[in-house]
Amino acid sequence: MQEQILEEIPIKNDYDAVRVRQAVRRRALEMGFSMIAQTKISTVASELARNILNYAEEGSIRISKVTDANRQGLKLVFQDNGPGIRDVAQAMRNGYSSTMSLGMGLAISKKFSNVFDIQTTEGKGTTVTVTNWVKSHENRRPPRIFNPAKFSGSPAK
Amino acid sequence: MNELELNVPVLVIKNTIVVALQFDLNDRMVQSIQDQVLTLIEQRNVQRLVISVAGLDVIDSFLARMLVSTLKMAAMMGVQGFLAGIKPYVALTLVDMGLERLHLFDVKIVSSVEDVVV
Ligand SMILES: Nc1ncnc2c1ncn2[C@@H]1O[C@H](COP(=O)(O)OP(=O)(O)O)[C@@H](O)[C@H]1O
Numbered sequence: 001m002q003e004q005i006l007e008e009i010p011i012k013n014d015y016d017a018v019r020v021r022q023a024v025r026r027r028a029l030e031m032g033f034s035m036i037a038q039t040k041i042s043t044v045a046s047e048l049a050r051n052i053l054n055y056a057e058e059g060s061i062r063i064s065k066v067t068d069a070n071r072q073g074l075k076l077v078f079q080d081n082g083p084g085i086r087d088v089a090q091a092m093r094n095g096y097s098s099t100m101s102l103g104m105g106l107a108i109s110k111k112f113s114n115v116f117d118i119q120t121t122e123g124k125g126t127t128v129t130v131t132n133w134v135k136s137h138e139n140r141r142p143p144r145i146f147n148p149a150k151f152s153g154s155p156a157k
Numbered sequence: 158m159n160e161l162e163l164n165v166p167v168l169v170i171k172n173t174i175v176v177a178l179q180f181d182l183n184d185r186m187v188q189s190i191q192d193q194v195l196t197l198i199e200q201r202n203v204q205r206l207v208i209s210v211a212g213l214d215v216i217d218s219f220l221a222r223m224l225v226s227t228l229k230m231a232a233m234m235g236v237q238g239f240l241a242g243i244k245p246y247v248a249l250t251l252v253d254m255g256l257e258r259l260h261l262f263d264v265k266i267v268s269s270v271e272d273v274v275v
């Protein structure tokens with residue numbers, strides 16, 4: 001699998017989080033992801049950038065294009081040197097939060113990604129990697145708009 | 158306080174507060190919008206609050222929570238709240254995230270601001 005780094009963005013404040021969402025959406029659009037896939041990937045980026053700001057204070061994202069034999073993907077690596085997570089299984093559980101938050105971020109990120117990986121060491125930091133493959137039908141041209149005028153003649157005999 | 162002085166788009170039309178969220182907001186703006194809405198409810202004789210998200214391409218769990226909590230706080234102050242203008246792709250994403258967990262079943266949803274302000 002080939003990996004081409006497209007962009008690296010530090011995540012230090014909530015302006016950076018906005019930048020991350022926008023950059024990820026632009027890259028997803030450029031790679032030909034459908035609107036719904038773009039929206040889901042941007043939502044994941046937003047959740048993971050927010051986790052860095054909330055729990056590790058700062059970190060970064062690396063956005064890459066990955067290519068294997070017959071498909072292309074968008075890979076996002078969120079890295080921080082924060083406190084890490086003691087109980088990953090618990091943190092991954094939909095609805096678990098160590099704060100008063102909704103506790104959905106990690107669960108959503110896993111659900112919305114084709115590949116999800118979390119590496120974390122207490123006291124050292126956390127790296128979350130998500131990859132999504134462009135579906136082949138997403139790469140095709142958009143369907144032609146239905147033109148009722150063409151069908152307005154008398155019905156076929 | 159004049160609405161024009163506000164740095165985020167919160168305005169009062171008749172007896173309705175309209176908040177039209179535009180572009181990509183940072184968290185400080187979201188917090189400030191919530192504060193401004195609650196201040197306006199205190200100061201003005203308003204009956205309704207509409208938050209339009211027609212300008213947003215992403216609603217993550219944090220923003221969803223802020224929106225719902227703002228609408229619920231308004232309700233506690235006797236103001237009827239509405240969430241308007243969710244884009245189709247955002248709606249699909251929210252459904253897959255889980256409307257129940259996001260507490261989106263607790264708020265009234267309309268397709269656009271015009272459904273409330275006539
Ligand atoms: N980058 C991180 N560093 C340290 N802890 C984290 C990080 N990301 C997530 N966590 C922990 O995992 C929990 C669950 O995260 P998440 O699913 O995003 O829910 P929420 O952020 O709403 O609490 C957090 O409450 C936090 O304790």
Ligand SMILES: [Mg+2]
Nearest residue numbers: 047051105106
């Ligand atoms: Mg989170």
